[in-house]
Amino acid sequence: MIVIDGDATTTGAHGCRPDERTIEELLDAGAIVIDKPAGPNSHQVSAWARDILGVEKLGHGGTLDPFATGVLLLLSGRSMRLTKKVLSHEKTYVGVLRASQPFDKGALERAVAQLSGKIYNVPPEISAVKVQVRARRIETHLVDIDGRDAVVEVSCEAGTYIRTLARDIGLLLGHPIELKELRRTKSGRYTEQKTITLQQLKDAYWMWEANNDEAAIRKVLTPIETIVGDLPEIVVKDGAAGAISHGAPLLRPGIVKLDEGMSRGDTVRLTTLKGELVAVAEMLTRSELVKEMTEGEVAKPTSVFLEPGTYPRTWKNYSSN
Numbered sequence: 001m002i003v004i005d006g007d008a009t010t011t012g013a014h015g016c017r018p019d020e021r022t023i024e025e026l027l028d029a030g031a032i033v034i035d036k037p038a039g040p041n042s043h044q045v046s047a048w049a050r051d052i053l054g055v056e057k058l059g060h061g062g063t064l065d066p067f068a069t070g071v072l073l074l075l076s077g078r079s080m081r082l083t084k085k086v087l088s089h090e091k092t093y094v095g096v097l098r099a100s101q102p103f104d105k106g107a108l109e110r111a112v113a114q115l116s117g118k119i120y121n122v123p124p125e126i127s128a129v130k131v132q133v134r135a136r137r138i139e140t141h142l143v144d145i146d147g148r149d150a151v152v153e154v155s156c157e158a159g160t161y162i163r164t165l166a167r168d169i170g171l172l173l174g175h176p177i178e179l180k181e182l183r184r185t186k187s188g189r190y191t192e193q194k195t196i197t198l199q200q201l202k203d204a205y206w207m208w209e210a211n212n213d214e215a216a217i218r219k220v221l222t223p224i225e226t227i228v229g230d231l232p233e234i235v236v237k238d239g240a241a242g243a244i245s246h247g248a249p250l251l252r253p254g255i256v257k258l259d260e261g262m263s264r265g266d267t268v269r270l271t272t273l274k275g276e277l278v279a280v281a282e283m284l285t286r287s288e289l290v291k292e293m294t295e296g297e298v299a300k301p302t303s304v305f306l307e308p309g310t311y312p313r314t315w316k317n318y319s320s321n
Contacts, residue, residue: 001233002287002290003256004257004290009273010272010274014238014312015241016274018225023208023214026076027053027077029078029305031079031221031223032076032196032220033072033073033074033194034072035195035197036068036072038066038067039067040066041064042072045072049074052202052205055076055077057076057080058075058076058077060072061073061075061083061086062086062087062091064184065182067182069181070195071185071186071195072187079224082280082303089187089188090158091155091158091184091186092153092156092184092185092186093156093182093184094151094152094183095179095180096151096179097152097178097180098180099149100148100175101148103149108142108150112140112169115165115168116138117137118137118138119135138157138165139156140152163179166178166179188230204216205217225276225277228280231267231268231269233259233269233271234259234268234269234271234281234299235271236255236272237255237273238311240254241276241278241311242310243314244306245306245310247301249299250281250297251298252293252296252297252298255290255298261287263286264284264285266282267282268280270299277305277306279301279305279306280303281302282299282300283298284299
């Protein structure tokens with residue numbers, strides 16, 4: 001990172017590290033990685049989780065068909081403002097294909113190879129979205145074959161329809177292919193190894209609510225900071241955090257350090273010295289130019305997450321913060 005003010009410090013009187021938040025604070029701005037079961041749709045799973053946790057706002061980031069299982073990221077409270085970002089995550093799936101006749105391994109391998117790279121992907125007829133041709137980058141790998149069944153792994157851009165991929169494999173082979181099973185194993189940075197079931201969520205919440213035991217629920221609730229952990233970072237001073245939480249832009253004197261390689265227009269995260277997410281912002285200049293600046297705006301917040309009042313407002317003497 002480019003260090004702007006190596007002497008900057010933070011006070012313990014305001015704010016706290018994300019892992020030191022109360023359970024209530026985590027529920028107000030956090031995420032839960034659910035292992036969605038087959039049967040209910042994503043909306044129903046979100047509703048059940050919302051009832052379990054007793055929160056008003058909780059939604060999901062990335063729809064799974066009712067028959068599909070696997071990684072479903074649930075966003076609680078203020079984290080729902082990041083839904084658009086989560087929906088854009090790249091995804092990985094494992095699917096079971098069922099053919100009308102035994103697979104020819106060589107032919108299937110060639111078909112899978114043809115459906116890797118940037119290809120056109122059209123929503124299936126059962127989809128509720130408007131039908132339109134879209135180009136998506138997809139990487140498809142054959143995992144195993146057993147008679148009429150085959151297992152494939154698909155890594156793809158957001159908005160890819162795996163049913164369409166199965167149909168296209170059938171068209172290349174000359175006989176119908178059915179997507180028999182589908183499991184999402186990864187969504188962005190979240191993998192199936194980190195998922196929990198709805199029952200585990202309910203048990204963890206009960207242990208906290210009934211027995212005042214926070215151990216399980218703390219493992220379940222992920223701070224909002226993990227959702228934006230892949231974005232370039234600018235670390236700001238306490239006074240700048242207080243000003244930004246009230247809608248001010250990030251000015252050059254408020255910066256502690258920032259990632260290299262950021263360009264004008266990039267989406268970045270603004271964090272405190274304690275690691276708290278202050279805002280998601282649009283970069284107004286290049287990283288390399290910031291060190292040469294003495295004043296002026298560096299980034300403009302597009303969505304603010306730090307609660308006003310967490311840090312004192314000090315923009316009256318902001319240039320000396």
